[in-house]
Amino acid sequence: MQLKPLLGQHHVSAITANAKENYHFYTKVLGMRLVKKSINQDDTSVYHLFYADERGNPGTGLTFFEIPRAGTTYTGNNSISLTSLRVASDEAIKYWKKRFEEFEVKHDDVVTKYGRNVLSFQDFEGQRLELVSDETNRGVVGGKPWDQSPVPVEYAIVGLGPVQLTVPQSDVTIKVLKDVLGYREKESYPSSVEGQPAIRVFETGEGGTGAEIHLEERTDLPRERAGRGSVHHVAFRVESEQELKKWVDYLQQLRLPNSGFVERYYFRSLYFREPNGILFELATDGPGFEGDESFEHLGETLALPPYFENQRAEIEAKLKPLNTKE
Template sequence: MNILPLKGQHHVSAITANAKENLHFYTEILGMRLVKKTVNQDDTSVYHLFYADERGNPGTDLTFFEIPHAGTTYEGTNSISLTSLRVADDNALDYWVNRLEEHDVKHEGVTEESGRKTLAFRDFEGQRLQFVSDEHNQGVAGGKPWDKSPVPVEHGVVGLGPVRLTVSRPDITAKVLVDVMGFSEVRSYTEETSSQTIRVFETGEGGTGGEIHLLERNDLQRERPGRGSVHHVAFRVENQDELNKWVEHISASGLPNSGFVERYYFRSLYFREPNGILFELATDGPGFEGDESFDTLGENLALPPYLENQREQIEATIKPLHTKKG
């Protein structure tokens, strides 16, 4: 079966216990656009918020499920342990040092990682994040920051960068990445803080928007997720026809999986690799403008058509979250 390579990161989905503060941090401090305010389709009692570039282009979405009673994250192995956000160049990192300090956001200063300048920081719940410079990037193209953001367009987030997986048995994750998902192992580097080797895998056009970084830590307990942890990482598939091929391919590989899942804004397939990390494959379209115009993205509670008959119940259950502009 001839399957097109995965095109890079599609989105990363994480957990927050406070949608209001989450909205403030990612829109008012990080300057990302809320492109969709909807609910978790598997549990409609909680919000699912999508932050991205100006229109939620695939590869730019950082999303959050609000779980109000989510406990503390106990960081450890077999986890998605770092999410990168791409910015245009090294100058943008200098801007972000100042902006983070203005908003009392702790950071680790600008360093170099695998030939790129980076700036590690955490959100208000301890979400592990870093900015990565695209100064010398060649590979998957970034998106376009929203021109109504509080952050100048030239310094705005243009998409998701490398995603780090920390695992106890790296070879079995690497085997899935290479033999099943079609990634190539391209290089390695040493992490400054731990002196551990990180292996780099890339797909599609590669570069910051097409890399997974794999870190071995067998000296840690398995991570206990909570607020500030990552739920899953998704990778880009061209269209539904290609996704159907991936459903067959993943099933033939012997990995238990969800089969085809309709998400309305994209179509998906979910499976776990042997260390327990949840992967999703998601189509580039249809996108976020099927039920809202470009100008009003994220302003209202959006529900896919198959949940519209539950709107009254859903709106009565979830806490109001003010997202209208003006």
């Protein structure tokens, strides 16, 4: 079957225990735009918040499920262990270092890693994040920052960068990345942990920061226990619904357990787990987030896909009010 290459990262979905504080951090501190305030379509009692560039372009989305009773994350193996966010330049990295100091965000020093300036930091729940400079990047273009953000456009986050997976058996994950998803190995760089194997870099499509997976093999770690501040899944871009249906057929032919075609309204999806248990999603570039809200008012009210509208009163009664208009 002839499949087009995946286009890069689509979104990363993580867990928060506090939607109000989460909204404040990602919009007021990081300056991302909330493009959709919706629900977890598999558990309608839970918020699903979508942060991105000005209109939620594919490859710019960082999303959160609010699980108020989510416990502490015990970091470890079999996990999506680092999510990076792209900024335009090395100068932007310097700006963020000062901003994190101003807002008392826990962060490390600026370092050069895999040939790019990066700045690691954590949100208020310990979510593991990293800013990466696109100063020398070639490949998938970034998004367009919202001009009403508290962060100047020239320094703003423009999308998702490399996503790091940490696994005890890298060979089986590599087989899925290369033989199933069509990634190609690009390079490697030393682990920050002495005595551990180099971190291997895989890319798809046009490559670059928006299309890389960084694979870390660690045999010295226990399995991660997910909670607030952990990542639920990573999604990769498929250009169209027609192409996604080809992927559904392809995974069925491979007899790889998967969700089949899933309607998410804002995009269409396909889910499966690679052998180390990490959840992958393939998601279409469209239709996008403006089917039920205008560009000017994205994220201001609770948006429900049409097939949940008849449950609106019941759903709203279970959710704690969240003001996203200010």
